[in-house]
Amino acid sequence: MKKYLSVSEMAEYAGVSRRTLIYYDQIDLFKPKKTGDNGYRYYSFDQYAELDVILILKALNMSLEDIAAFLKQRNPEYTLKELGVQREKVRERITNLKQIEGVLDEYIHRYEKIRSVDFEVLTYDYREKEYYVVSDMIDHTDEPSAFQVYSHFYSLIQSRDIFSGYPIGFLTEGSAFEQRDIHSSPYRALIRIPEERRKVYPNNLVIEKPAGYYVSGFVRDDIHHLVNFSERFKKYLNEQNLVINGDIWELMWQDEVATASKEQQIFEVMLPVKSMN
Structure with missing residues (x-):
């Protein structure tokens, strides 16, 4: 046998x-x-x-x-204990996977929206308030200094917020809109966070994008597009009897994840406005 x-x-x-x-x-x-x-x-x-x-x-x-x-x-007691430990590990992985799924949803939503964007259209609508973690002022003409600001900025932010899938943002003084290229002005970097995560950061790092009426539009990060965009924006404000009422908010909807070409990066520019009347 x-x-x-x-x-x-x-x-x-x-x-x-x-x-x-x-x-x-x-x-x-x-x-x-x-x-x-x-x-x-x-x-x-x-x-x-x-x-x-x-x-x-x-x-x-x-x-x-x-x-x-x-x-x-x-043994039975040890088995029950260890299976409980393993269950907690699985639950933690499920939570992490759900967060990753949420990030993927955000990226896909952004890139799908960009495919149907009309770059000639400007909109005037009410926006709810949002919260962002904000950097120190950045001068893009001084690369070493800009690099240091970004390095310090990202070191302060939890990775789940950096890689949330939300568009990275930029905040520029409203007066910069009078220039040919708003991207030539000093700015601050922004990372959007859910309202419940404000308490994670010191108050001086969190800024509120106010609720209110905004004129907004999409533009490629190319000097020709930016100049034409600014001219159309100014014309629209004049025709609608509106004036800028705050700083320039931008969100990068198509970023370096989607394209290796800087000129193919796409921003949504939002200006808070009020009536001249």
Whole structure:
């Protein structure tokens, strides 16, 4: 009567590769009952139960290190405790995956919206207030200084907010709109955060984009587009009897994730306005 299974036969039973069983042997997780003089591994029939335990725990996403510790201390009380620990790890991963899903939703929403944008249209509408973490003033003509400001800024922000999927923003004084290129003026970088995350940051780092009426439009980060955009914007304000009532808010809807070309980056420019009457 046959007493042992070869490594290939045990692997076929378990639905794993020979290499996996050999690796389990090498790390002392699941060793054969004996090894022949020829180096061949042989498993007894009753070892399938222990291998089943390993496969179950691995299917529950437990690490091989944790499985090894589990096998050495296995009893009902310990099993219940360790499965509870593993459940908490899974719940944490689910939370993280939901956050990643939310970020992906934001990116996809942005890039899909850009595909249908009419760059010739300006809108006048009411916007709800939003909150942003804000940097110190940045002078884009001084690259070393700008780099230092950005480095300090990002070091203060939690990664979940940096990589939230929300567009990165920029805040420029309203007077800059009189220039040909609003991107030539000093500005502050912005990262949008949900209202409930304001308490995470010191008050001096958080700025509110006020609720109110804004004129807005989309533009590519190209000098020709920017100049034409500014002219159309000024004409629109004059025709609608409106004046700028605050600073220039910008959101980068199509960023370096979507394009390697700076000229293909797309901004939404928003100006708070009020009636001249």
